[in-house]
Amino acid sequence: MSQLTRFTLSLALLTCGTITAADPSVSNGLIAHWKLTDDGKDRSGHGHHAVEHGVTFAPTGAVFDGIDDYLQVPDARSLKLGTSDFSISVWVHTAAQMKDVIGDIVSQFDPVARSGFNFGVMDSVGATSAQSNHRHLFFGTDNGSEPKWIDRGRPGNNKMTWALTVFDGHLYAGTWEPGPGQAGHVYRYAGDQRWVDLGSPDRCNAVSSLGEHDGKLYAGGSFYSGRGSAQPISPNKNPGGRVFRYDGERGWTDCGKIGNVYTVTGLVSFHGRLYATTCDSYGCPSRTAACYRYEGGTEWSFVGDPGGRLGAFLVHNGDLYATVFGKHAFARYQGDTRWQPLGVAPNTGQTYSAVIYRGRIHLGTWPTGTVFQFRGENQFQNMGRLGEEKEVMAMAVYNGKLFAGTLPLGKVFRFDKDQWTDTGQLDTTPDVLYRRVWSMAVYQGRLFAGTMPSGHVLSLDSGRCVSDSHALAPGWRHLTAVRSNNRLQLFVDATCVAQRSDFTTPNPNLDNQRPLLIGFGQNDYFQGKLRDLRIYGRALSTDEIQTLADSDR
Numbered sequence: 244m245s246q247l248t249r250f251t252l253s254l255a256l257l258t259c260g261t262i263t264a265a266d267p268s269v270s271n272g273l274i275a276h277w278k279l280t281d282d283g284k285d286r287s288g289h290g291h292h293a294v295e296h297g298v299t300f301a302p303t304g305a306v307f308d309g310i311d312d313y314l315q316v317p318d319a320r321s322l323k324l325g326t327s328d329f330s331i332s333v334w335v336h337t338a339a340q341m342k343d344v345i346g347d348i349v350s351q352f353d354p355v356a357r358s359g360f361n362f363g364v365m366d367s368v369g370a371t372s373a374q375s376n377h378r379h380l381f382f383g384t385d386n387g388s389e390p391k392w393i394d395r396g397r398p399g400n401n402k403m404t405w406a407l408t409v410f411d412g413h414l415y416a417g418t419w420e421p422g423p424g425q426a427g428h429v430y431r432y433a434g435d436q437r438w439v440d441l442g443s444p445d446r447c448n449a450v451s452s453l454g455e456h457d458g459k460l461y462a463g464g465s466f467y468s469g470r471g472s473a474q475p476i477s478p479n480k481n482p483g484g485r486v487f488r489y490d491g492e493r494g495w496t497d498c499g500k501i502g503n504v505y506t507v508t509g510l511v512s513f514h515g516r517l518y519a520t521t522c523d524s525y526g527c528p529s530r531t532a533a534c535y536r537y538e539g540g541t542e543w544s545f546v547g548d549p550g551g552r553l554g555a556f557l558v559h560n561g562d563l564y565a566t567v568f569g570k571h572a573f574a575r576y577q578g579d580t581r582w583q584p585l586g587v588a589p590n591t592g593q594t595y596s597a598v599i600y601r602g603r604i605h606l607g608t609w610p611t612g613t614v615f616q617f618r619g620e621n622q623f624q625n626m627g628r629l630g631e632e633k634e635v636m637a638m639a640v641y642n643g644k645l646f647a648g649t650l651p652l653g654k655v656f657r658f659d660k661d662q663w664t665d666t667g668q669l670d671t672t673p674d675v676l677y678r679r680v681w682s683m684a685v686y687q688g689r690l691f692a693g694t695m696p697s698g699h700v701l702s703l704d705s706g707r708c709v710s711d712s713h714a715l716a717p718g719w720r721h722l723t724a725v726r727s728n729n730r731l732q733l734f735v736d737a738t739c740v741a742q743r744s745d746f747t748t749p750n751p752n753l754d755n756q757r758p759l760l761i762g763f764g765q766n767d768y769f770q771g772k773l774r775d776l777r778i779y780g781r782a783l784s785t786d787e788i789q790t791l792a793d794s795d796r
Contacts, residue, residue, distance in 0.1 A: 269783070269787050269790050269791055271781070272780045273777060273779055274291075274321060274329075274779060274780050275287050275289060275778045276776070276778075277291075277293060277761065277776045277777075278775055279300065279773050280300060280301065280303075280304060280774060281300055282295070283298070283300075283305075283314045285316075289319075289321050290319075291316050291317075291319060291321070291322060291759075292316070293314035293315060293316045294314065294315045294316075296311070296313050296314065296315065297311055298314055299312075303772065303774070304336060304772040304773055304775075305772060305773050305774065306771075307346075307769040307773065308768070308770065309343045309345075309560060309767070309768050309770025310768060311768060312762060312768060312769075313760055313761060313762040313763035314761035315759075315761075316758055316760075318755075318757060318758050318759070322351070322778075324351075324360070324780070325752055325754050326750040326751070326752050327750075327781075328725075328726055328727050328728065328780075328781050329725075329726050329778065329779060329780055329781065329782070330724065330725045330726075330777075330778070330779040330781065330783040331349060331362055331382075331722075331723065331725075331776075331777070331778055331779075332723050332775070332776070332778075332779070332783065332791050333348060333349070333721075333722055333775065333776040333777070334721055334722075334773065334774045334775050335348060335720050335721075335772070335773060336718060336720075336772035337364070337718075337720075337771040338717055338771065339515070339717035339718075341366070341513075341770070342561045343560055343561060343767075344558060344559065344766070344767050345363070345364035345366055345715075345769065345771060346363055346364065346762070346764075346766055346768050346770055347764030347766050347767065347768070348362050348364070348761075348762070348764075348769060349362050349761050349762075349764075349776065349778075350362060350759075350765065351753070351757055351759040352385075352643045352755070352757060352764065353756070353757045354643060354644065354659075355659070356386075356387055357386070357643065357659075357705075358385060358751070358752070358754070359384070359643070359753050359755050360384045360385075361381065361383045361642055361643045361764055361765060361766075362382050362383075362724050363381055363766055363769070364715055365378075365380075365685055365710070365766070366378060366379075367598065367639055367685070368556050368557050368597070369509070369555030369566065369596045369597035369638070370407075370598065370682065370683045371682060372405065372451055372463075372508050372509050372555060372682075373417070373453045373454060373509075373510070373684070374408060374454030374455060374510055374511050374556070375406075375408050375409065375683060375685070376684060377410075377454070377455040377714050379409060379685070379710055379711055379712065379715070380711040380722065380741070381642075381688075381709075381710045381711075382709050382710070382724040383643065383688070383705075383708035383709070384706055384707045384726065384731070384750075384751055384753055385642055385643065385705060385706025385707070385751055388705060388751065390666065390704050390705045391667070391703070392655075392666070392669060392701045392702070393701060394699055394701055395432070395435070395700045395701055395702050396437060396438060397436075397438075397698045398416045398700065399428050399430060399698075400420055400698075401416075401419055401420050401698035402420065402696045402697075402698050403418065403419035403449075403472070403679070403693070403694075404417075404418055404681065404694060404695070404699070404700050405417050405427075405449055405450065405451045405452075405681060405682060406450065406451060406462075407453070407682040407683060407691055407693050408453035408454060408455065408684060409684050409685070409712050410455050410460045411712075411713060412712045412713055413712065414431070414432040414684060414687075414691060414712075415429055415430065415432070415453055415460065416429065416430045416431075416432070416682075416693060416700060417449070417462055418698065419448060419449040419467055419695070421449075421469055421477030422478070422479075423479070424479075425479060426443040426446055426447060426448055426479065426481070427443060427449040427450035427451070427483075428440055428442065428443050429443075429444065429450050429453070432686070432700075442494065442495065444462050444464060444495040445464040446479075446481040447466045447483035448466060448467060449464065449483065450462050450464055450465075451464065451465035451467070451507055451508060452507050452508060452509055452510045452519070453510065454510035454511060455512065455714060456510070456512040456517040456537075457515075459488050459489065460488070460489040461487065461498070462488075463485075463486050463487075463507025463508075463509075463510055464484070464486075464487070465483035465484070465505065465506035465508070466479075466482050466483045466505045466506060467506070472679065473675065473676035473677045474696060482505045483505050483506050484501050484502070484503075484504040484505050484506060484507060484521065485497060485499065485501070485507070486501065486510070486519060486543075498541060499541030499542060500543075501519055501521055501543045502521065502533060502545065504521040504533075506521055508520045508521060508554055508555070509554065509555050509565070511556035511563070516536055516537065517536070517537040518535070518537070518546070518563065519537070519543070520534055520556060521534070521535065521553060522552040522553045533545060533548045533553070534546050534547050534548070534549070534553060534565060534576070545580060546576070547576070547582045548580075549571055549574035550567060550574070551567040551569035553565050553567060553568075554566035554567065554568065554593075554595055554596075555595065555596050555597050557597035557598075557604065559599055559767075562575050562576065563576040564576070564585075564597065564604070565582075566595060566597055567594060568592070568593040568594070569593075570587065571584040571587070572587040572591055572593070572594040573585045573586065573597075573606060573617065585617070586620055586621035586622070586623065588606060588613075588625075589625070590610075590611050590613070591610075591615070592610055593608065593609040593610075593634075594606050594608050595607045595634065596636055596638045596647075598638040598640060599640070599766060599767045600640050600645045600658075600766070601765055601766075602763070602767050602768050603616050603617065603618070604616070605626065606623075607636060608634075608635055609633060609650075610634065611628060611633070612629045612630070612631070612632035612634055612635055612649060612650075613625060613627065613628045613629070613635065614627065614629070614635055614638070614645075614647060614663075627658075627661070627662060628663070629649050629654070629656040630649070630654065630663065632649035632654065632656075633650055633651060634679075635647050635648070635649055636650065636679060636680060636681045637680055637692060639683040640766045641690040641705055641708075642708050643764070643765040644657050644705060644765070645657070645658040646690060647663075648679070648680025648683065648692055649679075649680060650679045650680075651676065651677045653668055653669050653670030653679055653680050653694055654666075654667065654668045654669065655667060655680055655692060655703075657705075669699075669701050670694040670696070670697045670699070672697045677695075678694065678695065678696065678697075679694065679695040680692050685708075686710070686712060687741070687743070688707075688709040688710045688743050689702040689703060689708070690702065690705065706751060707731055707746050707750075707751065708743075709733055709741050709743045710733070711735065711740045716735075720735055720736055721734075721735070721736050721791060721792040722734065722735060723783065723792075725782050725783060725788075727782035728750075729744055729746055729750070730744040731744075734788050736792055737785070737788050737789040737791075737793075739785075761776060775791075775794075
């Protein structure tokens, strides 16, 4: 654990305590209690028994396969939380090496009214060229709020915030800085509109990809001419194609050159291995595009060419996917150097981004500015065009809703039932042909988005949300989410890891007519084990949370 991480956890311990008296029995205010060892029955006496959908029960806890297993609890008056304080306590087991996103733990959310709560673990890969969130705990509430974007400043002199990633308690940005004598940098967000410069890993003009793997932050470098974004051609012609590891105060460690490429467009941790996509852009002397796997040191092995310029990665239901430009717009990795083409969405020339929303893959495309839901090989369901935009880039599922960034106006849209709602234009640079919202990440309970050509990063609050910025450790963990008056808190093994109390409006009313879902929600089906899930109609104290965390280990 880094010195900075220890400081962050120590600060959390000092500032995150609730002020309610401890109850050794931890039974007062119990609304529902599912042991999840034998069945989905509620042991609280309130009759909130769950309808079982494929879940396997065992003495160690209920097993959820991450594909279609979940429990559904019918709506009931006593499950309505309204504006009251409440707490969720649960034991969660996840594997160390994942071939899927972890998914939702428990939720009761109406996506039309945007009312209810979401509690789960975020794993976001294809947004657009970064693994933006990796095993990050999230808790959010909402009741139809109408959020506004806030400017969080411009990292350095960048003209494109190419990658946003949350790692080890902080938000990091990789940038395109194409001017004379400039190079791509990595910056760490320091609050308000401040960014700390962590240097240039390489001489190329862009840090185009960021991602966490095996407890370390990795960065991929690229040469980007700017022509594809209708920008002046960069005088910095230094090739990219290298990956670097951030070693804190020791700086950046070169992890090797990837083949004969000039760009690194995606990084992802999949089943314990680090993979990279490459896609040489306009103006490159080489047009090599392929996928590679990191073998340690400075070695990378070729693992196939899906048949076109590669974009974003995606991990889902045991498989590794990649978006592709051209005749193979989406492909699945089959091991060794084999890739299976999965077809091209209608009227699509390039597939930029991929995200899991409500258990299914969604793809952002060009040139019609449309999002498609992938339904199987050569099956794509049109989810609608985002205004009059032409390209969909960064996408993220945030507090129960799907958000997507666009070109040419640099807007962000929210998917509301059967239509896309314009949440605002993030880049208003005058006299340019294209503006992009290329990158997204969830940090400190907010959705952050990076732009081109202004290079600014903006954030949005959708309802009231809190998130942990450290990867959830594998194995059994006791998790607690608490709403207490004007505060949201997250606890892992009885340690408060995140809290927010900077809200200016009253608690949102969470009442809706939707069933309560265990192991499913607006993101994805849960993969792992759950046991001893409890919901309280009050805020648990730190002593009570400790009692629950000490029990049933």
